[in-house]
Amino acid sequence: MPTVRDIRAMAGEETITMLTAYDAPTAAVADEAGIDILLIGDSVGNTALGYDSTLPVTVDEIASRTGAVARATDDALVVADMPFLSFGVDDAESIENCGRMLKEADADAVKLESGPHTVELTERLAQLGIPVMAHLGLTPQQVKSVGYARQGTTPDAAEEILELAHAHEDAGAFSLVLEHVPANLAARVTEELEIPTIGIGAGSDCDGQVLVVDDVLGMSDYTPPFATQFGDVRSEMESAISSYREAVENGEFPAEEHSHVEEDLDSLY
Numbered sequence: 001m002p003t004v005r006d007i008r009a010m011a012g013e014e015t016i017t018m019l020t021a022y023d024a025p026t027a028a029v030a031d032e033a034g035i036d037i038l039l040i041g042d043s044v045g046n047t048a049l050g051y052d053s054t055l056p057v058t059v060d061e062i063a064s065r066t067g068a069v070a071r072a073t074d075d076a077l078v079v080a081d082m083p084f085l086s087f088g089v090d091d092a093e094s095i096e097n098c099g100r101m102l103k104e105a106d107a108d109a110v111k112l113e114s115g116p117h118t119v120e121l122t123e124r125l126a127q128l129g130i131p132v133m134a135h136l137g138l139t140p141q142q143v144k145s146v147g148y149a150r151q152g153t154t155p156d157a158a159e160e161i162l163e164l165a166h167a168h169e170d171a172g173a174f175s176l177v178l179e180h181v182p183a184n185l186a187a188r189v190t191e192e193l194e195i196p197t198i199g200i201g202a203g204s205d206c207d208g209q210v211l212v213v214d215d216v217l218g219m220s221d222y223t224p225p226f227a228t229q230f231g232d233v234r235s236e237m238e239s240a241i242s243s244y245r246e247a248v249e250n251g252e253f254p255a256e257e258h259s260h261v262e263e264d265l266d267s268l269y
């Protein structure tokens, strides 16, 4: 079982691979495939739960899915993504919500979409023994105020991200996700920080990369421009499900070998 300290130590040494997972079978496959970190992303809102943003996702939903992932995972670090308004409103409530992920769902760490409002909270959580992965750049929980645009594109905005990255490292975050920021900014943050950076749409100079598993598998009908489909699982599913429907409709399934006849009943029927 890797710990957050093992992940920290990978910075600059080994490339970190991270992938989202929302259920036990997917987690088991990703874990066996050697992924270092499994994130129960609040992207579960856009994927499995069918919402058009991450905002409606609840603490209970993340806790339930984190439990499923943790039960199926032997090697990867399991990180629970804290949903919109589950942190940052009130300290006690934030700590309780984050703590549930470790106490109830067996997560190894939590991820917080970060900003000036999460520096002190990150420090408090780290002191309490709840490891925090920070997340800067595009933070989809800000969709109503900021949208989904690339972040850190002006010198001032880039400087702000760099400063917040340092502030979260100093507060005790063990790693940092950088989403949808210019590659040269991500490279600069990676060079300046000691903790590992994990990029998504942030170029190739981060210490690691993360993608949403539905995008990797080719499950989604939309793939963001910074993702690549590494498979075509949606077509496989369509083909399997259509074959099942056809086999039932034309009487090929169930066949004799799928049925069980009890001879004692022959006198009755």
Ligand code: KIV
Pocket (backbone or CB within 6 Å): 020, 039, 040, 041, 042, 043, 044, 081, 177, 200, 210, 211, 212
């Ligand atoms: O929710 C999510 O999947 C994420 C990753 C893309 C970093 O936050």
Ligand code: NA
Pocket (backbone or CB within 6 Å): 041, 042, 043, 054, 081
């Ligand atoms: Na997220």
